[in-house]
Amino acid sequence: MRRVIQIIALAVAALLLATGTMMAYDTARIFNENRCWGCLALDPAGKVFDGFWTTYPSIYGGKAGENVSHPGWIADALNHTPVVMLFFWYQGCSSCKVLWDNMRDMGTVTGGEADGDIAMANVTLYSIDFLAGGNQTRSQAFDVYTIDRGAPTTVILLKKDGAIYWYAFEGATYPKDKNGERMTVQALLEEALEETTP
């Protein structure tokens, strides 16, 4: 009897593994590849805002100084509103929730990460669950802007004199300005809007 149970259990487990490998291996790899700040109970702290960038800054390591291949849909969005904000998050990410809730409490955004909207004029928000299988085009933008493959990654883009300027930070804590004061996302967006004002 035990032998029969063993054979059945082996067959079922092998079938589940084969099916699961075909359907979920890549998902597991992506989870493994990305930095889960919630798992670490840490948040990157050394973020500084010292103006918007045109190329990759030094925090991007090997990419530093390279030009950024902004996705076409972002360039299109910047033709409609002067400032675009990207919020990369995924379900289960506690740091993402902390930052989003903070932005909502401050009146910068409304709703939840999945269905939220920006509460500021002249800004377009794309809140992107980059690990969900939905809109691949938008999810792939994460690869362009990610610093350490962590979430949340917040990106603010603006268009000035025909060029795209941008700034990105990772984690739930806000970046510091030149004086060492924390800048909220709202303050960063206001700074971006000011940059676009002739």
Added chain:
Amino acid sequence: MTLCGFNCGACPFAYLCIPMAIGAAIVWKQYAESTMQKKRFASQVSFLFISNLAFLVGSTGLIYTYFYCWEAPLAAMACPIGILEHAAIELNLTLGVYLAGFIGLVSVVFGRAACGWACPIGFLQDMIGIKRRVKSTLAQTVDRHGRWLKWAILLAIAPISYITGLMAFTEICPIGGLTATLPTLALDPGAYTYSAFFYPKMLFLAGFFALAVLLIRGWCRHLCPIGAMMAPFNRISLLQLRVDHDNCIHCGRCAEICPMDVDMPEHPASAECVRCGRCVEVCPVDVITLGFT
């Protein structure tokens, strides 16, 4: 990825392997007493190395079949509990199927041997555990009933993760604190702020060490949800402990040495057995064997 940035504090090999090698040397007696234990030691060290192979193979989609954090600096595989949480939060059935297949197949073949032969956390506990058996009746009662906790934790993870939308266990996981948070902090202590879960995680880590020191494999006995996933398979696994009851002299040595306090020789297929083989080598009449059926 740089193999060695000369920052030993950040290196899992320096952080884990060297202290564990020193620990293993200190407790070498328990490994040196038989060929099987030497093999087990080699296996535990090998799996500690395999767990940290990202510098060679990058991040894979494989799943650890033991406890190790996927946020450890050189982690190559995914955490089974993290996968379970994601499956629950996103109602992702394929992730659940993948996890069940991975854990199921390994467990059907080896039972809970991964705890005894592969798990770096089991390895650590083998070295730091002081008290081998609980003696008093009260302690035995607490130990016996406390073993249900790991199943309760396992069963609670998915619903709590789904309801809260957070990785319920991972946020406070002491093993993540040990294998990922502390090495990451060691890499660059000034580069991080602590989330709200940092201090609870460290508190649980202190609790893990207290339990592991006071009671050998205390974590495996009472709290490990991955051990709980594999434990039911002990009854049907291909790898089994066998006792020749006709020739057993009931000397009690197997029960005395068992790190999991399994009721030996009566219940060799107990869900608590981690197939370490300590009972095999102490049996004076060689009636206990560990092998594939």
